[in-house]
Amino acid sequence: MKNGDIPREGNASIDEKINSMTNAYAPLFSISALNPLDNEGLVSIERYFKDIMETTRDALPFMNPHSREVYVTKVSRRLSDFIGSERYLGSKEEVHMKRLHDYVNLMWHVIEANDQSYNGHQEQVSLGLHSKNVASLAVSLANAAADYKLGITTHDIEIIRASGILHDVGKIIVPDSILTKNGKLTDQEMARVRPHAEKGAEIILSAGFEEEAMYAGAHHIRPDGKGYPEFPELMGVNTSDIRVYILPFADMFEAITRRKYKHKNPLSPEEAMAVAQQEAGKQLHPDLVKIAVETNCMVRTYHEINDAA
Numbered sequence: 001m002k003n004g005d006i007p008r009e010g011n012a013s014i015d016e017k018i019n020s021m022t023n024a025y026a027p028l029f030s031i032s033a034l035n036p037l038d039n040e041g042l043v044s045i046e047r048y049f050k051d052i053m054e055t056t057r058d059a060l061p062f063m064n065p066h067s068r069e070v071y072v073t074k075v076s077r078r079l080s081d082f083i084g085s086e087r088y089l090g091s092k093e094e095v096h097m098k099r100l101h102d103y104v105n106l107m108w109h110v111i112e113a114n115d116q117s118y119n120g121h122q123e124q125v126s127l128g129l130h131s132k133n134v135a136s137l138a139v140s141l142a143n144a145a146a147d148y149k150l151g152i153t154t155h156d157i158e159i160i161r162a163s164g165i166l167h168d169v170g171k172i173i174v175p176d177s178i179l180t181k182n183g184k185l186t187d188q189e190m191a192r193v194r195p196h197a198e199k200g201a202e203i204i205l206s207a208g209f210e211e212e213a214m215y216a217g218a219h220h221i222r223p224d225g226k227g228y229p230e231f232p233e234l235m236g237v238n239t240s241d242i243r244v245y246i247l248p249f250a251d252m253f254e255a256i257t258r259r260k261y262k263h264k265n266p267l268s269p270e271e272a273m274a275v276a277q278q279e280a281g282k283q284l285h286p287d288l289v290k291i292a293v294e295t296n297c298m299v300r301t302y303h304e305i306n307d308a309a
């Protein structure tokens with residue numbers, strides 16, 4: 001049976017199938033019993049992760065949003081055991097970056113597995129493609145902003161890159177019918193979409209990445225306060241810090257140049273920059289808009305991504 005042949009949302013028999021599959025894998029989830037430093041432990045860990053990824057690829061496309069949330073949170077937590085092991089050497093910063101790199105790579109499999117549910121890769125809704133593009137655009141903007149002596153460091157840029165890949169992982173809780181809907185979302189549908197930012201932050205935090213969780217949780221905030229979540233400060237977001245507005249800019253630019261703008265065709269990068277200028281101080285941070293206009297970084301990166309594809 002092909003993935004696209006069955007509706008995965010709210011299908012009780014599929015839920016049962018997942019439950020029994022998760023139970024069958026329960027022993028694999030007790031990884032903390034393994035000693036990561038002995039050779040046998042390491043071999044088991046590698047095998048364990050191959051199994052998790054294979055299970056994820058087979059199972060995720062058939063889960064309803066609730067099962068997906070439970071499952072992905074579980075996987076994220078188990079990954080944190082893996083990346084928390086003492087097999088990483090180096091300075092504190094080096095160890096953090098290596099752990100983050102492994103975590104992002106492993107979560108990337110989860111994001112790609114989720115994409116399979118849209119009956120193959122439908123470009124319009126592919127979270128994988130969107131996340132990769134957002135990360136590239138955000139890094140480009142962060143690099144441009146770093147040249148303006150705003151205190152943005154190499155560390156910040158690497159964290160923003162990783163957060164860009166992970167930022168929409170919380171979308172796994174949004175029903176497919178809403179994500180793939182053509183046209184304006186109703187108020188009820190928007191109420192189902194909004195929690196994805198906080199949910200993504202929770203998943204990332206479950207693996208112990210605080211800063212990355214904060215950036216991902218803040219990717220829909222706006223300088224005029226009309227974004228979401230309503231109280232980003234509760235997630236540790238400093239709303240007067242320009243760095244937290246980098247992902248929201250990249251996210252908006254990617255969405256309107258690839259998916260749709262006001263429910264119509266996607267915009268050219270130049271048209272998207274015109275929208276960005278109208279949104280300066282409203283949806284987007286005015287200094288970041290100024291930097292993007294002066295350096296042309298977003299348009300340039302748009303072409304690097306799309307002309308190469």
Ligand SMILES: [Fe+2]
Pocket residue numbers: 167168196197219220
């Ligand atoms: Fe989002």
Ligand SMILES: [Fe+2]
Pocket residue numbers: 130134167168251
């Ligand atoms: Fe996004």
